[in-house]
Amino acid sequence: MRWIVLATLVGLAACAAQTPSSVRKAADEQYIEETAVDVPEVAGAAVLVNATRAGTVDAGIEASYRADRLPDGSIDLFIYPAGRMPEETGLDRGTRGFLDSLAEAKQYGVFDDLQVDPTQAFPSVREDDSALGANKVRLRFSRNGAALESRAWIAYKQNYWFKLRMTATPSFGAELDALGDVVARDLFRLARATSKGACSSMTITLPPSPSPQQVLDAATDAMRKQDLLGCVPKDYPETKPGFRRAILPFPPGSWSESESDSER
Secondary structure (H helix, E strand, O other): OHHHHHHHHHHHHHHOOOOOEEEOOOOOOOOOOEEEEEEEOEEOOEEEEEEEEOOOHHHOEEEEEEOOOOOOOEEEEEEEEOOOOOHHHHHHHHHHHHHHHHHHHHHOOOOEEEEEOOOEEOOEEOOOOOEEOEEEEEEEEEEOOEEEEEEEEEEEEOOEEEEEEEEEOHHHHHHHHHHHHHHHHHHHHHOEEEEEOHHHOEEEOOOOOOOHHHHHHHHHHHHHHHHHHOEEOOOOOOOOOOEEEEEEEOOOOOOOOOOOOOOO
16 A cells, blocks of 8 residues: 555656645545554553543543553553644643643542652654654652552654553552653554544655656655654554554544644
């Protein structure tokens, strides 16, 4: 499928070399119609227990893991819709949204004695080993009189927020960092949100009378950018061995094609 689309782009570009050339979706197709979320069955020392929709479609997918090194702790990955925006903006909004949710939970008495450390950068990579910005938040709180340590790792890619949350008793605080950092890097690299819809439209821009190599390079670059966005024109790739897939269908009107519409 990838090379069929690439050949189509090259053919279009050769016929209209002085203007942007594109393969576009139907005008009535929304930015994202449906997303397949793939999560690895093993990340670091953590093993997948379950992956399912977290509730309404806006809540995305929740994947729960367990680890022998954290016997009474919780390990949960949340992958939920963010919107189309620059990656730095997405990371900042995802982090601020998480911090705001902590303040709101405290206000409503979900937990007490909340202490949140300053946010730290958490350098990560994508599946192709290119850099992916992420943040890490350390926090402590009490619930029903019991003290708890917690960590959150947050990244933005493929129009989604990826948030790993781990919580345990204070005696496992060091383990949260040692185990959690490895798990977070694996999940940010391997977990993927692959979407169908108008997001798979591609545009290539060429100079007048481009050489065949310029056409090929531009088309290849357009394909690479769409792969980073996690968008496919028709069929999802096969689920890889060692991964579990959950599907998120979106009702009409829930995703705008506008790049500025990113406050979903």
